[in-house]
Amino acid sequence: MASLSGLYQDLILDHNRAPQNFRRMEDANRRAEGINPLCGDRLTVWLKMEDGIIRDVAFQGSGCAISKASASLMTGAVKGKTRAEAEALVERFRSLVTGSLQKDQTESLGKLVAFSGLSEFPIRVKCASLSWHALRAALDEPDAVVSTE
Amino acid sequence: MRGAAGQRGNRAVLAERIGSESAIAAPRPSRPAVPLDVERVRTDFPILQQTIRGKPLVYLDNAATSQKPRVVIDSMARFYAAENANIHRGVHHLSERATEAYDRVREQVARFINASSTREIIFTRGTTEGINLVAQSYGRTHLKPGDDIIITAMEHHSNIVPWQLLCEQTGAVLRAAPISDTGELDVEGYEQLLGDRTRLVAVVHVSNALGTINPIKRLVALAHERGIPVLVDGAQAAPHLRVDMQDLDCDFFVFSGHKVYGPTGVGVLYGREALLEQMPPYQGGGDMIATVTLQRSTWAPLPAKFEAGTPAIAGVIGLGSALEYVDKLGLDKIAAWEDELLGYATESVSQIEGVRLIGTARKKAGVLGFVMEGVHPHDIGTILDDEGIAIRAGHHCAQPVMERLGVPATARASFAFYNTFAEVDALANGLLTVKKMFA
Numbered sequence: 168m169a170s171l172s173g174l175y176q177d178l179i180l181d182h183n184r185a186p187q188n189f190r191r192m193e194d195a196n197r198r199a200e201g202i203n204p205l206c207g208d209r210l211t212v213w214l215k216m217e218d219g220i221i222r223d224v225a226f227q228g229s230g231c232a233i234s235k236a237s238a239s240l241m242t243g244a245v246k247g248k249t250r251a252e253a254e255a256l257v258e259r260f261r262s263l264v265t266g267s268l269q270k271d272q273t274e275s276l277g278k279l280v281a282f283s284g285l286s287e288f289p290i291r292v293k294c295a296s297l298s299w300h301a302l303r304a305a306l307d308e309p310d311a312v313v314s315t316e
Numbered sequence: 317m318r319g320a321a322g323q324r325g326n327r328a329v330l331a332e333r334i335g336s337e338s339a340i341a342a343p344r345p346s347r348p349a350v351p352l353d354v355e356r357v358r359t360d361f362p363i364l365q366q367t368i369r370g371k372p373l374v375y376l377d378n379a380a381t382s383q384k385p386r387v388v389i390d391s392m393a394r395f396y397a398a399e400n401a402n403i404h405r406g407v408h409h410l411s412e413r414a415t416e417a418y419d420r421v422r423e424q425v426a427r428f429i430n431a432s433s434t435r436e437i438i439f440t441r442g443t444t445e446g447i448n449l450v451a452q453s454y455g456r457t458h459l460k461p462g463d464d465i466i467i468t469a470m471e472h473h474s475n476i477v478p479w480q481l482l483c484e485q486t487g488a489v490l491r492a493a494p495i496s497d498t499g500e501l502d503v504e505g506y507e508q509l510l511g512d513r514t515r516l517v518a519v520v521h522v523s524n525a526l527g528t529i530n531p532i533k534r535l536v537a538l539a540h541e542r543g544i545p546v547l548v549d550g551a552q553a554a555p556h557l558r559v560d561m562q563d564l565d566c567d568f569f570v571f572s573g574h575k576v577y578g579p580t581g582v583g584v585l586y587g588r589e590a591l592l593e594q595m596p597p598y599q600g601g602g603d604m605i606a607t608v609t610l611q612r613s614t615w616a617p618l619p620a621k622f623e624a625g626t627p628a629i630a631g632v633i634g635l636g637s638a639l640e641y642v643d644k645l646g647l648d649k650i651a652a653w654e655d656e657l658l659g660y661a662t663e664s665v666s667q668i669e670g671v672r673l674i675g676t677a678r679k680k681a682g683v684l685g686f687v688m689e690g691v692h693p694h695d696i697g698t699i700l701d702d703e704g705i706a707i708r709a710g711h712h713c714a715q716p717v718m719e720r721l722g723v724p725a726t727a728r729a730s731f732a733f734y735n736t737f738a739e740v741d742a743l744a745n746g747l748l749t750v751k752k753m754f755a
Binding site: 171180183184206229231232233 | 690691695699702710715718724725753754
């Protein structure tokens, strides 16, 4: 059965209250806007890529606790990663929130496992995915707009 | 219709405090002033009898769609089980019965909104199709580059986008009358927009996001003084207010069946006969023609001219049952009960610290929009859902309204006559749970 406390874990509530890397990045060389047309939420992800490595990442925007915490934890998880590593993480995160990740693979996700409760709330999967969609788009092209729909 | 003065006036009625189980200290009328036996009425709605995750369903998303009384469900099932046939075609018994049943609902709708004639009642798929029909049929034949269409800043997307499409096709310009911070239309601002080039006004009767009741009669009169026809989006008005075409004097009025306790997929366009007469068909097909040759066709008289193809026959029959149900209950009684509910909900919810109401017009119907400090409406929606309480969270298909009022989204509780004071308490208590969780 879907559990509310499984969805709103303390880590998620904490990151909603005080998101990390929640700022504009003036010297970014990649930028993508993520839009969820269903709820009107939008956020921007900035990347500073150097030699194929994400040197810095930041985000700003409005959204629910799930989307904000997900973006916050995303920035922490991909900083310092190569493009390929980040893309692999996008895929694993997607599997996690849709409930298709094997148990033994969850460890590699670190703190992100806090979002495992989402698979019980399919309506909210898009909230958690918004910043990751934007990240993926920013890795692909310098200035992108993506939608969850 | 709730006025600010009315709210305070009702406090006398709301004198008696209910037991301590309610965490909210808003006074609740022990004996509501409106004689509506809500507990009995609720038994007419099968869907309301269920529990969600072990808790009784508290359905407060009526502005999205209303629930259906058993008579509506039964009449549609009966039609399919015993009367199903296509209309206006067959010479056989069933087709005759189906045609009769379908046409009877048209008479019923004409009475329900006090139209002059059944020729003024067009069945559509819903409000959206009704507006698109007027935009494409009336709009494309009457608008030229540089002409104006006037809407307001509180419209639903369905009363914005069809006009934007029309503007792209004709070179006309869409302008929106301003609204105040409380969500009231600025009537003076509206009047200033009406000009020599204004060809049409399209305005919402009751705002789906804010609950504001617009002064339609006045808006129509101001437009008519300048010879401008007016379309009224009545999607949220029809379930809550008595609407009278002769009294409102508008030229077009559209509403949806599913918001007046009928099925989805069916709606009504009222149009002044003289206007409908001169308008070209919206869609071509069966049922809307008089004669067809391979070279050209002639149109059927009203209302068939605007009903191409096989319509939602069972849906129309369900709509007929819904309107009959509403009529029996009495729209005045419904409006009065919902007014008390909204007044009580307004007091209960606004007392919660950190909650701010969005949409506080003096005259409102059915809708309580709000935001909570530090909590996104979606999270409110999910946590309330865990309590079995259904509300809507988001932009309510009214993004320009959200932008105007400076909020990305709101939470919205919307009421119907089958809602109770206890359900308002459940909402308020649920909001306290939200607050605790996000504290």
